[in-house]
Amino acid sequence: MKTERLVILAVEDDPGDLVVLRRLSQDVSRWDVEVVDCASSTACISRLAQGGVDLVLLDYQLGAVTGLAVLQAIQQAGFDCPVVFLTGMGDEQLAVEALQAGAVDYLPKSALSARSFQRVVGNAVEKAGLQRLVMRHQESLERANKELQDRNREITRFYHTVSHELKTPLTSAREFASLLLDEVPGEVNELQAEYLEYVLDSCDQLTRFVNDMLDVTRVETGKLKIQAQAGDLGEVVRRTVSTLRPVASKRGLRLEHSIPADLPQAWLDEQRVMQVLSNLLTNAIKFTPDGGQVSVQVARERADDRLLGVSVADSGFGIEDSQLEAVFDRLHQTDGDCADMEEPNFRGGLGLGLSICREIVQLHGGRIHAQSTLGEGSTFHFTVPVAGIPTQLEPKDSSS
Amino acid sequence: MSKILIVDDDKKIALALAARLKANGFDVRTAHDGMFAVSFAVKEQPDLIIMDINMPAGSGIQAAERIQNIASTTGVPIIFITASKDPALRAAASEVGAAAILDKPFESEDLVSMIRSTLHVA
Numbered sequence A: 001m002k003t004e005r006l007v008i009l010a011v012e013d014d015p016g017d018l019v020v021l022r023r024l025s026q027d028v029s030r031w032d033v034e035v036v037d038c039a040s041s042t043a044c045i046s047r048l049a050q051g052g053v054d055l056v057l058l059d060y061q062l063g064a065v066t067g068l069a070v071l072q073a074i075q076q077a078g079f080d081c082p083v084v085f086l087t088g089m090g091d092e093q094l095a096v097e098a099l100q101a102g103a104v105d106y107l108p109k110s111a112l113s114a115r116s117f118q119r120v121v122g123n124a125v126e127k128a129g130l131q132r133l134v135m136r137h138q139e140s141l142e143r144a145n146k147e148l149q150d151r152n153r154e155i156t157r158f159y160h161t162v163s164h165e166l167k168t169p170l171t172s173a174r175e176f177a178s179l180l181l182d183e184v185p186g187e188v189n190e191l192q193a194e195y196l197e198y199v200l201d202s203c204d205q206l207t208r209f210v211n212d213m214l215d216v217t218r219v220e221t222g223k224l225k226i227q228a229q230a231g232d233l234g235e236v237v238r239r240t241v242s243t244l245r246p247v248a249s250k251r252g253l254r255l256e257h258s259i260p261a262d263l264p265q266a267w268l269d270e271q272r273v274m275q276v277l278s279n280l281l282t283n284a285i286k287f288t289p290d291g292g293q294v295s296v297q298v299a300r301e302r303a304d305d306r307l308l309g310v311s312v313a314d315s316g317f318g319i320e321d322s323q324l325e326a327v328f329d330r331l332h333q334t335d336g337d338c339a340d341m342e343e344p345n346f347r348g349g350l351g352l353g354l355s356i357c358r359e360i361v362q363l364h365g366g367r368i369h370a371q372s373t374l375g376e377g378s379t380f381h382f383t384v385p386v387a388g389i390p391t392q393l394e395p396k397d398s399s400s
Numbered sequence B: 001m002s003k004i005l006i007v008d009d010d011k012k013i014a015l016a017l018a019a020r021l022k023a024n025g026f027d028v029r030t031a032h033d034g035m036f037a038v039s040f041a042v043k044e045q046p047d048l049i050i051m052d053i054n055m056p057a058g059s060g061i062q063a064a065e066r067i068q069n070i071a072s073t074t075g076v077p078i079i080f081i082t083a084s085k086d087p088a089l090r091a092a093a094s095e096v097g098a099a100a101i102l103d104k105p106f107e108s109e110d111l112v113s114m115i116r117s118t119l120h121v122a
Helices: A017-026 A041-050 A067-076 A092-101 A116-182 A189-219 A234-252 A270-286 A335-337 A354-364 B012-025 B034-044 B059-067 B089-097 B110-117
Strands: A002-009 A031-038 A055-059 A084-088 A107-109 A229-231 A254-258 A266-268 A293-300 A307-314 A370-373 A377-385 B003-005 B029-033 B048-052 B078-082 B098-102
Touching: A002 A017, A002 A041, A002 A116, A002 B029, A017 A031, A017 A116, A031 A041, A041 A055, A041 A067, A055 A067, A055 A116, A067 A084, A067 A092, A084 A092, A084 A377, A092 A107, A092 A307, A107 A116, A116 A189, A116 B110, A189 A354, A229 A234, A234 A266, A234 A307, A234 A354, A266 A270, A266 A377, A266 B098, A270 A293, A270 A354, A354 A370, A354 A377, A370 B059, A377 B003, A377 B098, B003 B012, B003 B034, B012 B029, B012 B110, B029 B034, B029 B048, B034 B048, B034 B059, B048 B059, B048 B110, B059 B089, B078 B089, B089 B098, B098 B110
Parallel strands: A002 A031, A002 A055, A055 A084, A084 A107, A254 A293, B003 B029, B003 B048, B048 B078, B078 B098
Antiparallel strands: A229 A266, A293 A307, A307 A377, A370 A377
C-alpha cells in the first residue's frame, strides 16, 4: 500500500527522458510519487524554495551547464534535499566527481529500470532521512552540552558569590563571639564561655567551607595556582598533626605520625600541602569511630625516588571499592551523607575537599589515591616531588 | 594613646573591631564610607587607619589614595581588610601604600598584633 507521498524534482531538459522518469515513478510501490520538472538551475532553485521536494533528480548534461554547477547552486542556496545524478553514456567518471561533490547517488540512464529507479530513489530518501536524524541528534547534543556548560558556569559563579557574601557576616559573627569570650563587654560564666567556643568552632567550620567553595571556583576557572619551593615536608606534617590533635583527642582517637630523619627536601607549596593534609586528616578523624586510630606516614616513594609519599591511614568504616575513585569527584558525598540530613549519620561537608586535594597534588606534579578495606579502614596516599628535580621545577598547569 | 580610624561599610564589623581595639587600649573612631573617611581622617588625624577595600560609596583604595595626597594626612599607615582574593585589588592596595592587607575573616588578635607592629608599640 502506498501511504506516503514523495515529490521528485527532475531537473531535465530532455522531454523523452522525462516521459521515461514519469513512467518509472508510477511503478514505485513504496511511495505515491509525483514528478515535477524544470530545465534550468534558476528554475530548480526557485522550485526548491517553494518547499515540499523530497529528492532532486539531476541530469548531468543540461544544455550548456553541467549538473555539477546546478548541484553547487543547490548547496550554496542551503538546501539539504538529496540529489541523485542521471548520467548518460560514458559519464561514469563524472558520476564519481558528482558523488565527491555531495550527490547521494547516480542513476545511469542506460540502466534505467523500475527496479533500479526504486532502489536508488529509496536509498537516497532513506539516507537523507537518516542524515537529518543524525543532524537533529547532533544539534540536540550540542544544545544539551552548551546548557550543561552554562549551568556549570552558573554554579561556579554562584559559589563565588555565595562565598564572598558569607565572608562579611562570618567575620562579624566570629568577632562578636570572640569579643564576648574575651570578656571585653563584661564577665562571662563557664557555661557561657563553653557555648561561645561552639559559636567560634562553627564560624571556623563555615570559614573552611567558604574557602573550599572559593578554591573550587578557582579550579573551575583555572585560577588555582601553587607557589612551590624547596621545603620541609616533615615539618608541614608535624604542624598539621599538632593543629588537629585536639580534635582527635576529643574523640579519644590516637593520632600518630612517623617521619624519617633523613627525609630530603620536598618541592612544595607548604600552605597548599598543609591544606591537603588537613583535609585528609579531618576526613580520617570524621570517619573513624571513637577510640580508633589515625596515622600519618611520610617516606620516599619506593617506586620512584624522585617523589616523597604521604599516607594518612585510619581505622574507620572504610570505603567501597566502587567509590575509591569517585571520592575525589567534586560534590561527591558518602551514602550516609546523602541518605537523610536529619540522620545522626549525616556527616556534612560539601564534597569539595578531596577534589581540591587532588587538584593541588596534581599541580605539584604528584598523584593521590585511596585504598580501603571495609570495616578496617582507609589509607589516602599522595606524592610531592623531591626538591631539585629539574623536570618538576615547573608546576603543571591546572588545566591539564 | 594611639588613635585609630576604622573604615568599613559593614557597621557591625566596624563596631566589633572598635570594641576590640578599645579593649586593647586604642582610641578609636569609625567611618562607614570612603568619602566620609577622608574628611574624618583630616579632622581626627589618626595614627593608623583600618580600611575595608570593597565599599559601595568610594572604594577603600580611592579613599586611601586621597588621604595619602592630602598634606596633613600623608604617610599615615593604612591596613586594608578585604574578603576578596583578587590580585589586582591587592596590587592597587600596595600601590597606595598599604602597610598590610588582612583577609576576612581574620582573627582579631592578628589585627591587633599587626597594628602594634605597624605603630612600633609593644
